[in-house]
Amino acid sequence: MGKVTGFKEFERHDRKYLPVAERITNYNEFVVPLPEDEIKTQAARCMDCGIPYCHNGCPVMNQIPDWNDLVYNSDWQEASRNLHSTNNFPEFTGRICPAPCEASCTLNIDDNPVTIKTIECAIVDRAWNEGWIVPDVPEKNTGKKVAVVGSGPAGLAAAQQLARAGHAVHVYEKQAKPGGLLRYGIPDFKMSKHLIDRRVKQMEAEGVTFHCNRHVGVDTDVAELERTHDAVLLSGGSEHPRDLNVPGRELDGVHFAMDFLRQQNKRVSHEDLGDVLPILAEGKHVVVIGGGDTGSDCIGTSIRQGALSVTQLEIMPAPPEKENKGLSWPNWPLKMRTSSSQAEGAARDFAVATTKLTGENGKVKTLHGIRLDGAMKPIAGTEFELPADLVLLAMGFTNPVHQGMLKDLSVSLDLRGNVKANTIGYKTNRWKVFAAGDMRRGQSLVVWAIREGRQAACAIDEFLMGTTLLPR
Numbered sequence: 404m405g406k407v408t409g410f411k412e413f414e415r416h417d418r419k420y421l422p423v424a425e426r427i428t429n430y431n432e433f434v435v436p437l438p439e440d441e442i443k444t445q446a447a448r449c450m451d452c453g454i455p456y457c458h459n460g461c462p463v464m465n466q467i468p469d470w471n472d473l474v475y476n477s478d479w480q481e482a483s484r485n486l487h488s489t490n491n492f493p494e495f496t497g498r499i500c501p502a503p504c505e506a507s508c509t510l511n512i513d514d515n516p517v518t519i520k521t522i523e524c525a526i527v528d529r530a531w532n533e534g535w536i537v538p539d540v541p542e543k544n545t546g547k548k549v550a551v552v553g554s555g556p557a558g559l560a561a562a563q564q565l566a567r568a569g570h571a572v573h574v575y576e577k578q579a580k581p582g583g584l585l586r587y588g589i590p591d592f593k594m595s596k597h598l599i600d601r602r603v604k605q606m607e608a609e610g611v612t613f614h615c616n617r618h619v620g621v622d623t624d625v626a627e628l629e630r631t632h633d634a635v636l637l638s639g640g641s642e643h644p645r646d647l648n649v650p651g652r653e654l655d656g657v658h659f660a661m662d663f664l665r666q667q668n669k670r671v672s673h674e675d676l677g678d679v680l681p682i683l684a685e686g687k688h689v690v691v692i693g694g695g696d697t698g699s700d701c702i703g704t705s706i707r708q709g710a711l712s713v714t715q716l717e718i719m720p721a722p723p724e725k726e727n728k729g730l731s732w733p734n735w736p737l738k739m740r741t742s743s744s745q746a747e748g749a750a751r752d753f754a755v756a757t758t759k760l761t762g763e764n765g766k767v768k769t770l771h772g773i774r775l776d777g778a779m780k781p782i783a784g785t786e787f788e789l790p791a792d793l794v795l796l797a798m799g800f801t802n803p804v805h806q807g808m809l810k811d812l813s814v815s816l817d818l819r820g821n822v823k824a825n826t827i828g829y830k831t832n833r834w835k836v837f838a839a840g841d842m843r844r845g846q847s848l849v850v851w852a853i854r855e856g857r858q859a860a861c862a863i864d865e866f867l868m869g870t871t872l873l874p875r
């Protein structure tokens with residue numbers, strides 16, 4: 404523990420954002436790092452609790468009090484080593500994790516948790532700047548070959564762990580570049596894509612081979628992958644979007660969020676958009692249906708593209724402004740949160756449902772909605788209309804895509820339509836086929852995908868070698 408009285412002496416200070424007027428002019432990250440002295444002061448606030456609830460709050464079980472202590476004592480290199488022992492990609496989570504660890508922090512009982520995520524990000528950013536993060540090449544090769552389908556955080560974490568255990572790892576990705584939703588979903592202003600490129604280079608030097616533009620189950624036969632590899636990991640995400648079944652859904656200008664977001668991320672990276680209709684918010688009244696992360700990303704992107712107005716609709720009632728700590732701590736509480744994108748100028752409405760969309764000349768013009776009561780029943784007389792030139796559907800994802808790879812493999816599915824495998828063996832009903840990340844657990848978080856990738860790698864290593872030294 405760094406400073407015994409730190410938590411009594413110092414208040415929580417976290418990273419600030421660049422002003423809205425400045426940040427919406429571009430797609431760059433806008434979170435301003437804290438200076439080194441302030442990071443050390445914030446690390447000094449950690450109480451090194453007898454039971455560190457943050458360990459369990461963090462899905463990868465980062466050893467948070469240990470690296471807080473190391474940072475307070477200026478041993479940044481050891482802090483980075485410790486952090487990487489549980490998390491392959493802390494520069495991703497240090498930017499985009501919702502930080503359930505901070506909800507679990509004992510200091511959060513009076514709303515003043517340690518700035519865990521900020522300290523995590525500072526450790527790894529410094530480690531990259533200092534050149535401490537280098538390829539970790541295995542001493543010997545096992546002669547085993549593993550295929551990983553999908554290069555999101557689950558596939559990347561699994562591939563890195565398996566390569567470090569000495570296996571020849573081949574990652575198959577249908578998109579042009581690796582990264583999954585880190586690359587083509589989450590906007591650049593939340594996470595710059597050079598961070599993924601840097602990790603991909605590290606992984607290539609560790610022996611991972613990336614095969615992009617390879618759609619398994621479409622242009623690449625999954626049975627062939629099974630035949631030519633000693634194990635196959637399915638980490639293709641949960642890509643089937645929830646649709647809105649109302650009259651007018653077919654009008655021009657009504658799109659799934661991912662079609663909109665993927666295009667913008669490609670534009671920022673100067674990637675070829677392919678043969679698709681451009682979806683742009685400039686000069687339009689935008690309505691985003693769905694109140695989660697994806698909806699927020701649509702708001703920030705629409706505002707940067709020059710939307711006339713952005714309104715976000717949520718079917719659930721507004722959550723309470725403040726949680727009841729006695730009931731919720733150390734768990735993740737349901738409460739009103741305002742994302743950085745929502746703070747950039749979106750109007751928000753809760754407990755509303757869309758009844759239909761109408762338009763002119765085949766193009767959407769108006770969204771028709773109604774308010775809902777506590778039982779989510781429409782309240783007569785509360786009908787309303789909103790101007791809507793672009794409607795973005797961000798209501799989540801129901802399950803992985805079944806057509807193609809999963810059907811060809813005949814893997815068993817769970818009741819929600821995800822690939823069935825438990826979190827001990829990560830094994831599907833097929834002999835050498837495993838599953839991890841959103842494809843197994845349903846839509847979730849980057850940090851959960853990293854955890855599942857790491858744990859699945861451990862299970863695969865044990866399957867191949869009879870024993871494993873990889874951490875779970």
Ligand SMILES: Cc1cc2nc3c(=O)[nH]c(=O)nc-3n(C[C@H](O)[C@H](O)[C@H](O)COP(=O)(O)OP(=O)(O)OC[C@H]3O[C@@H](n4cnc5c(N)ncnc54)[C@H](O)[C@@H]3O)c2cc1C
Pocket residue numbers: 499500501552553554555556557558575576577578582583584585588589617618619620638639640641664696697700807808839840841842846847848849850852
């Ligand atoms: C818009 C958006 C914003 C989000 N924001 C956040 C956030 O801020 N913080 C957070 O923690 N989480 C966020 N999430 C959730 C998070 O991104 C996911 O939970 C996480 O990326 C899941 O990782 P994964 O590796 O399981 O799958 P994915 O990231 O979905 O990656 C799956 C990969 O598999 C590839 N693939 C699929 N099928 C095949 C096939 N048959 N052949 C070859 N390749 C295939 C896909 O192209 C993709 O690259 C967000 C999600 C979305 C949609």
Ligand code: SF4
Pocket residue numbers: 460461462463464465467490496497500501502503504505519520523850
């Ligand atoms: S990965 Fe997420 S939950 Fe874990 S320490 Fe980092 S911010 Fe907290």
